[in-house]
Amino acid sequence: MMAAHSRSFKIRVPATSANIGPGFDVVGLSLSLYLTLTVTVTVPDSSNPSAPAEWPSISYSGEGANEVPLDAYKNLTTRVALYVLRSSGIPSFPSGLTIHAHNEIPFGRGLGSSGAAVIAGVFLADALGKLGLSQERILDFALMVERHPDNVTAALVGGFVGSYLRELDPSATQAASVPMSEVLPEYPPDSGPDWGRDPPLPPVGIGHYVRFEWAKEIRAVAIIPRFELSTATAREALPQSYSRKDLVFNMQRLAVLTTALSRSPPDPELIYEAMKDRVHQPYRRGLIPGLPEVTSSITPDTHPGLLGICLSGAGPTILALALGGFEAIAEDARKIFREKSIEVDWMVLDVVTEGSSVEET
Numbered sequence: 001m002m003a004a005h006s007r008s009f010k011i012r013v014p015a016t017s018a019n020i021g022p023g024f025d026v027v028g029l030s031l032s033l034y035l036t037l038t039v040t041v042t043v044p045d046s047s048n049p050s051a052p053a054e055w056p057s058i059s060y061s062g063e064g065a066n067e068v069p070l071d072a073y074k075n076l077t078t079r080v081a082l083y084v085l086r087s088s089g090i091p092s093f094p095s096g097l098t099i100h101a102h103n104e105i106p107f108g109r110g111l112g113s114s115g116a117a118v119i120a121g122v123f124l125a126d127a128l129g130k131l132g133l134s135q136e137r138i139l140d141f142a143l144m145v146e147r148h149p150d151n152v153t154a155a156l157v158g159g160f161v162g163s164y165l166r167e168l169d170p171s172a173t174q175a176a177s178v179p180m181s182e183v184l185p186e187y188p189p190d191s192g193p194d195w196g197r198d199p200p201l202p203p204v205g206i207g208h209y210v211r212f213e214w215a216k217e218i219r220a221v222a223i224i225p226r227f228e229l230s231t232a233t234a235r236e237a238l239p240q241s242y243s244r245k246d247l248v249f250n251m252q253r254l255a256v257l258t259t260a261l262s263r264s265p266p267d268p269e270l271i272y273e274a275m276k277d278r279v280h281q282p283y284r285r286g287l288i289p290g291l292p293e294v295t296s297s298i299t300p301d302t303h304p305g306l307l308g309i310c311l312s313g314a315g316p317t318i319l320a321l322a323l324g325g326f327e328a329i330a331e332d333a334r335k336i337f338r339e340k341s342i343e344v345d346w347m348v349l350d351v352v353t354e355g356s357s358v359e360e361t
């Protein structure tokens with residue numbers, strides 16, 4: 001009888017909410033919803049190392065299970081993993097690889113589902129290839145795929161995080177700007193170890209971040225419209241340039257917000273105003289009917305316990321930060337959306353301080 005040995009591990013990545021009003025592409029919060037991968041690699045003892053590698057077997061449950069591709073060469077997480085493996089000189093997945101993904105993060109709603117899938121992919125490659133990637137290098141790889149740092153950084157390190165992309169020299173800029181089709185090519189079905197060009201390596205040290213403090217009593221109400229809005233579409237709605245007045249408006253608020261959210265007791269008057277934005281939300285209102293009404297009519301005066309309210313990431317989810325009164329906030333937002341014929345789901349989430357993890361099981 002053929003003996004086999006196997007190795008199993010679990011990867012867990014939190015959801016994130018980016019921007020928090022004025023911090024477009026700058027700040028992110030990790031939230032208590034998770035993408036969890038349960039991974040097993042089974043290697044028959046008598047396996048022939050020169051035999052062609054089998055394709056990984058992927059299964060999904062939870063959010064997105066009915067739409068996510070289960071082909072490892074099409075699925076975002078495994079494509080990212082393959083990119084990182086190939087960049088590290090490992091041409092393909094090992095044989096006997098099975099991955100079960102359980103996903104609690106709704107797709108395309110502004111809760112960082114793609115950022116979580118990307119971070120999970122880099123962790124998967126790191127664990128499969130025993131690459132020993134540093135946190136900095138994990139972020140470099142993630143930023144070659146998701147090119148704004150707010151979601152992936154918060155998903156990686158956890159908590160309330162501010163980040164920037166380092167100004168790269170011209171050759172590194174070129175390396176970091178290669179088209180996505182070269183970073184994550186559409187692998188042909190029969191792709192083997194010799195497939196394609198060498199993958200473009202990320203420059204070293206692209207993303208830098210700082211973790212802010214977070215007042216533990218602040219919780220997050222996610223009001224989630226039942227429609228998807230892709231980040232790409234929501235970014236196309238934005239202008240290429242802004243007035244000085246609007247940029248100063250946002251910078252003033254962001255500077256106040258990062259400390260205001262760390263103070264106990266939190267000050268609703270300060271936070272509500274500091275969560276206003278003029279850089280992305282006004283341009284996205286056409287994509288999210290009800291957005292301006294929800295953010296302007298739900299206030300700390302009308303809803304005791306509320307601190308501030310904004311679009312979560314690229315939307316369409318609304319994020320309300322609050323100390324209490326969660327149901328009144330969410331149900332009143334539901335009424336406003338219903339007037340626009342949009343149904344919502346809502347949940348109260350915690351801001352989690354732990355980032356992504358991998359654990360051998």
Ligand SMILES: Nc1ncnc2c1ncn2[C@@H]1O[C@H](COP(=O)(O)OP(=O)(O)OP(=O)(O)O)[C@@H](O)[C@H]1O
Binds near residue numbers: 075114231
């Ligand atoms: N767990 C996952 N596995 C595979 N693909 C995923 C997974 N999660 C998300 N995706 C892919 O990412 C797409 C959603 O990405 P998109 O950037 O548009 O939204 P988001 O990340 O949910 O929102 P935001 O970036 O505003 O927070 C999905 O339609 C799917 O193609």
Ligand SMILES: N[C@@H](CCO)C(=O)O
Binds near residue numbers: 024150
């Ligand atoms: N900062 C990004 C977050 C979404 O991924 C945006 O608002 O487009």
